[in-house]
Amino acid sequence: MVPLYQRKYQWDDNDLTPFWEDVSAKASEVLEGASKFEHYMGALILAPVDSGAKYAFTPTVQVVDGQQRLTTFQLFLAALREVARHHGQHDFIDHINGYLTNVPQSKDTDPLTRFKLTPTPIDRDLFHDIIDLTAKEADKKYASLFHGRRIPKNRPQKAYRAYHLFRQWIEDFVQHGPQDFEGGSDEPEDAEDHIDEGITPEDVSARLEALLSALLDRLKLVVITLGESDDAQVIFETLNSKGKPLLAMDLVRNNIFHRAEKQKAKVETLYKKLWDPLDHPWWREPAPNARPTRPRLDHFLAHMLAAETGQKISIRELYAEYRDFAVPKGRPRFENVEDELKLLEKYAPVYRTLEGKEDCDPSLKWLGRKLTTWQVTTVYPVALQMGQEDLPPEEREQLAQLIYSYLVRRTLCNLTTKNLNKVFQSIAAEFLENGVSVASFKGYFSKKAGVSSRFPTDRDVRYGILNENAYAISPRPRLTDILWELELASRSKLAEQSDQPPNLWVEHVMPRSWGNDWPYEDGTIGHHADGDEYAIARNAILHTLGNLTLLTGGLNISSGNKGFDEKKAKFAEHTGLFLNKWFTGKTRWTENEIRERGERFADLAVSRWVGLDGS
Structure with missing residues (x-):
């Protein structure tokens, strides 16, 4: 029982995200059979309501401290149960129910003893609905909390947002397995409407069991049970002092x-x-x-x-x-x-x-700047190895360029970056075994053909630039860096060199809300419905790299959704970037021109971001 004087449930995204990272990291270790250490989650202070043992009654204790963590554990278990239900893991559901509810004893008269945990009255109904209802039933009952398909961060019912986020995070873990990632969004993608046909029931079961084992076996609490003469307030204040x-x-x-x-x-x-x-x-x-x-x-x-x-x-x-x-x-x-x-x-x-x-070292300093821009630190163990004094400078520079190329190429090809931790950990192991060298680096990737880690070929890069949604590249500084490198590669050797301006924006040349100012390739204007083959083909190419450019912030705002002639005049008047000089001789901007510019970018890209063959 959480006493009346306790706060309502307060954990927000800043608390839930590291909690999920702790659980998922331990679950990953369980799946890999490499869980060496338990993780300490803090202290739980309990005060028995009645110190005398009573036969056929459910024992009751008050939670003096730790109710936020304890409630989070219960919300996580409820979410885990719902993902199991979504995948038809009925035995697993029965198993989890044993951690959420009690079997009432013969002399129990209080209906609340059926629940393992009873929060303060302000949270009680919502929390017990989460325990008693299916996810579909609960979402329907609390539909007013949603905005679209998400629960905004500012809703006061934080317990329901936690329950909703956990369901999405767990579903993603079950769908895709353990994945390390950096720079990801705080909001997970909705995953409950589909099940990846590539996973087996055995995969689902193993991943659910790993998450449950991580929570119950690998996360530890120190439990302090007070006696009748102990001053709960003094102990609470001591443990929660701001040391x-x-x-x-x-x-x-x-x-x-x-x-x-x-x-x-x-x-x-x-x-x-x-x-x-x-x-x-x-x-x-x-x-x-x-x-x-x-x-x-x-x-x-x-x-x-x-x-x-x-x-x-x-x-x-x-x-x-x-x-x-x-x-x-x-x-x-x-x-x-x-x-x-x-x-x-x-x-x-x-x-x-x-x-x-x-x-x-200049190569490591340059690599550090790029890793900062890309918000990637999982490369650091390999970079530390590259700092060894006996490594020739030219070898260090080539390795730095290959690492950068690997990150960019995978991004341009829309290949996952969620496994970078494992990739660079494995490269570090390869360097320990065979020495820090370009040959060892290439040797590692010669054995990695899987989509989760392979080094993309020139052909892959060309296809990605011409077909993939480059505008979706996130965080945005990564896309800005890619376009800036293409800007540098576009310049002639005689061109004046300049540093990257600090206020660059990524802009669509043909805007996302294109209209009559943007004719089709056949010259027709506004003759095609939004869902016909012409519009579909246009929208498919709209976000590719060939239709993107860099502008200063003010120019981006003033350009907006204007027609091509007006945009081109703005580009010529206000920017000296070679990326935008491309438009000078163009009289129109259609799918054909976007593909032409994309082809040029592809030529520059495979030269700027070298492949394993050194091309």
């Missing part, structure tokens, strides 16, 4: 220097020489573009461990991961602590270069 949280690296540091003392090392000398630089405030700032949100120092350590081991490193259990690395099975990896600290000293300048704070 400065320890970083994983604080624990690592303590572990390292504790072992240094045992080795009779000069601890203060080692600290000042090798650790003190890592105490700079910059290292404690949140790492940009990295998930989950953690200080740079924690992410640096995780990337370093991945670079050294070639294994998947869980940043959520970073201290345990480091301890397992430094002293595997109780046997120290390093002869002395000084060698251990020198490893951190070796990688720190490379990481700072990738983050734009140092310049230990």
